[in-house]
Amino acid sequence: MFKSRETIIIDSDAIIQIIKTIGLHQVMEDLIFELRESLVNFSEKEIEVPARSGFNYKKPFLGLVEWMPVMKKGHEVIIKVVGYHPDNPKLFKIPTILSTISSYDSHTGHLNFIVDGVLLTALRTGASSALASQLMAHPDSTSLGIIGCGAQSVTQIHALSRLFDLKEIRIFDTDPSAMKSLQARIAPLDLPINLEFSDIDEIIATSDIVCTATSIAPEKGPLFEHYECKPHLHINAVGADFPGKIELPLSFLRKAKVCPDFLEQAVVEGECQQLAPEEIGPSWVKLMQSKESHTAYQKCLSVFDSTGWALEDLVVANLFADYAEKLGLGEKVNLESYSADEKNPYGMLYSSAKSLQK
Amino acid sequence: MFKSRETIIIDSDAIIQIIKTIGLHQVMEDLIFELRESLVNFSEKEIEVPARSGFNYKKPFLGLVEWMPVMKKGHEVIIKVVGYHPDNPKLFKIPTILSTISSYDSHTGHLNFIVDGVLLTALRTGASSALASQLMAHPDSTSLGIIGCGAQSVTQIHALSRLFDLKEIRIFDTDPSAMKSLQARIAPLDLPINLEFSDIDEIIATSDIVCTATSIAPEKGPLFEHYECKPHLHINAVGADFPGKIELPLSFLRKAKVCPDFLEQAVVEGECQQLAPEEIGPSWVKLMQSKESHTAYQKCLSVFDSTGWALEDLVVANLFADYAEKLGLGEKVNLESYSADEKNPYGMLYSSAKSLQK
Known part of the structure; x- marks a missing residue:
């Protein structure tokens, strides 16, 4: 349910703090536990997982950018966007797989949080x-x-x-x-x-x-x-x-x-x-x-x-969002730009204009 | 081309600063100009726009969450995620349409920037x-x-x-x-x-x-x-x-x-x-x-x-990313979590472990 207009940015620093606090083995064990629970309780009535799709190309370098959506009905939509570029290590000294995972509230469309998907994909x-x-x-x-x-x-x-x-x-x-x-x-x-x-x-x-x-x-x-x-x-x-x-x-x-x-x-x-x-x-x-x-x-x-499978991303993203909340980690930003008057897209620019309203 | 592992978060505060600095009329005129240029020069050889898809539902409230991808080949993939929930104003005093727009480098899959899509969608x-x-x-x-x-x-x-x-x-x-x-x-x-x-x-x-x-x-x-x-x-x-x-x-x-x-x-x-x-x-x-x-x-x-149309989102997102870069606005974060050793997903947790390597 919609609680706040804030979006939590769970970045690399937050991930490091989470794992150092919880412990690497405990994180993996929690993840295995949560994933098993999600699989055992999985129902197509509650979880909708369309096939991922994306762009794949051979130029300038072989690669693809894909989106992997999953909906926990009545709760949230998780979308992982993942890039697979096997020349990354050689050319740029960065991982082959880069990704981020976003969670949207399916009551309102609000972006709840965005979290790293590189380490989280490797973990899951x-x-x-x-x-x-x-x-x-x-x-x-x-x-x-x-x-x-x-x-x-x-x-x-x-x-x-x-x-x-x-x-x-x-x-x-x-x-x-x-x-x-x-x-x-x-x-x-x-x-x-x-x-x-x-x-x-x-x-x-x-x-x-x-x-x-x-x-x-x-x-x-x-x-x-x-x-x-x-x-x-x-x-x-x-x-x-x-x-x-x-x-x-x-x-x-x-x-x-x-x-x-x-x-x-x-x-x-x-x-x-x-x-x-x-x-x-x-x-x-x-x-x-x-x-x-x-x-x-x-x-x-x-x-x-x-x-x-996108369900795995849903599980690992929510595990880290829960850790972040519990530990007070992650940065809160107002990413969606709107004013107190939902009918006025420019309201936040000219808050004095409010005085013109009756 | 890959320049930095940083992701620029262009949030509501940055949007306000951009528009106050550039001027609201100038922003709209720049956007109309850029959009006209993009349409006049549009070629399916350079821009790929799949049909958007998404989840739509009637419970708990009527709504949908959609993703609108577009690729400027050899440059970037833009994905706008947009929620449409007509009960938002009444129930939560927030806009019907909430959205964010993300730009991924199609050389590496890196998330270049993420920007508000609420005001930007209304503008475009x-x-x-x-x-x-x-x-x-x-x-x-x-x-x-x-x-x-x-x-x-x-x-x-x-x-x-x-x-x-x-x-x-x-x-x-x-x-x-x-x-x-x-x-x-x-x-x-x-x-x-x-x-x-x-x-x-x-x-x-x-x-x-x-x-x-x-x-x-x-x-x-x-x-x-x-x-x-x-x-x-x-x-x-x-x-x-x-x-x-x-x-x-x-x-x-x-x-x-x-x-x-x-x-x-x-x-x-x-x-x-x-x-x-x-x-x-x-x-x-x-x-x-x-x-x-x-x-x-x-x-x-x-x-x-x-x-x-996703091309409109590509144009407006890049216009604001360009403004942000020119004005030094937006916050830089390391969202993707990886270590200097691209083969070591845990490297950033234990940088002292490096000393164990020959």
Whole structure:
């Protein structure tokens, strides 16, 4: 309900303060908890999620800008705008994915808050893989493989480490410097594990859970063709998010149960691009809500086709908005420009003109 | 091109400072000039405008939240998010239309700036009617009629007064208090005209140009059925912006040349909902770019079906961003949260962890 004309700007400084105060592990655990609650209670009567759309282009650099809307009916509309520009790190020393998340009051259209979407997307993508792995991976999984050691790999490892007792983490990246720097990047997580440099064949052969989060170019996938693997291998395929971009071979997908986060999107941008409708399993939320045991999934090959679902953004944005409110963080601005007289767009310019009114 | 990770927040205070410094008439004239330039030079090769989409609902209050994207290829993506909630004034004493406009760099996805869209929408909607009237209304028009005396009426009168030598303005609103307060609301425009309270029949009968900007409910239109009017009457139909919402009778539309601002949208939300494709004239931009004389339009009945086109938002947002930059206004924040190491989403939390890296 409309409380104030103020918009809260939750910027990078506020995010840092929030995480330092709450604690990084606690934030990830809160997020996993909230996301699980939202999935378990998800109903299309209450939440409307249209497919995202956007502009994609090859000039001046390959990229896209997309908007991902979601409405919690009678409450709010969340819109994440996300840019994906794989040349960003090389050209500008900034992340491939830049984004912000905005929340609008669906009573009035007022912009409630706007918050960073870069760290929040990385966090919720990690939390999503952890929850999907809890559903579909072997419950005693101890061996994690990471293919693609960019920004997303840090939050994948972080989130999975909160739900699984990891003993081994094997990593691979086509860029050796990304492999070398990952140990230092996860140092703040205080995991009692040394990362092992590996290759794709060995990772697929030895892991219980694998996360693929690469910047492989559209039409250049999959990452591997032939493979040996454990019979229960679960893969979180995180990288595919662009038409033509795929990470996993069709031969693997056809042997695995494939669970998309958001079917309409996964068939356009995800691994599901490669599959016929009858080859795709139930969606993430259906699986989460199913009363049947997930043991069958946990014993066979499985894939979480993670293309990014707006519900995840709704959950992480509101988690941080709640933290900000509780901690008194974020800056309040009057972004929408109007006067006390709602019929006078110029009222705030000439408040003395009020005296002319009867 | 990417210059800085900063996002400029151009809030209500900055807007007030800009207009007080530049001058309200100068701002409107600059906007009309820039908008005309953008229309004359518009090319689908350079500008991509998808149809807007959004959520619309009847509970808890009738309303919608829409996003209106536009891309200037190789430069920027502008997204206006607009809420339309006709109960806002009554329930919350805030405007029916609330909105913000964001500009993203299409090289990187970075959010360049975010600016108020409430006043800016009112300004550009006025400027658009003025430009459409310059194309289609009789050049010697002196008599203006206003049906609907809400917020939009102020900027309609303002913009038209910059291009026409208005001698008479007749006004009508179903709410007498809105009629009574309009004279005071336009006082800062320093127009040498007294508004005359009138009714729809008289306004249609006596005006050279009419602007309809009402909140008539969907399925309750049109505003009038039978009419007498001057043979060259031009109507700027501004109010229709919702499926089922119309202001003008079909009998009038069929006798007039009807020019939509954005055809794909006008057939869903505008007066063009009522017309078959062959009854709709060329779009605004085609008319603007046509080398033929507009005299035929200026001598007959004509309608500008103004549903709001994202190009207008691109123009007004950039005008205000340019003003803000020139005047050093707007607040700079780091909204996107990332560290100097683009591969380390947690880098900004633990800058001391850098020392662990080789």
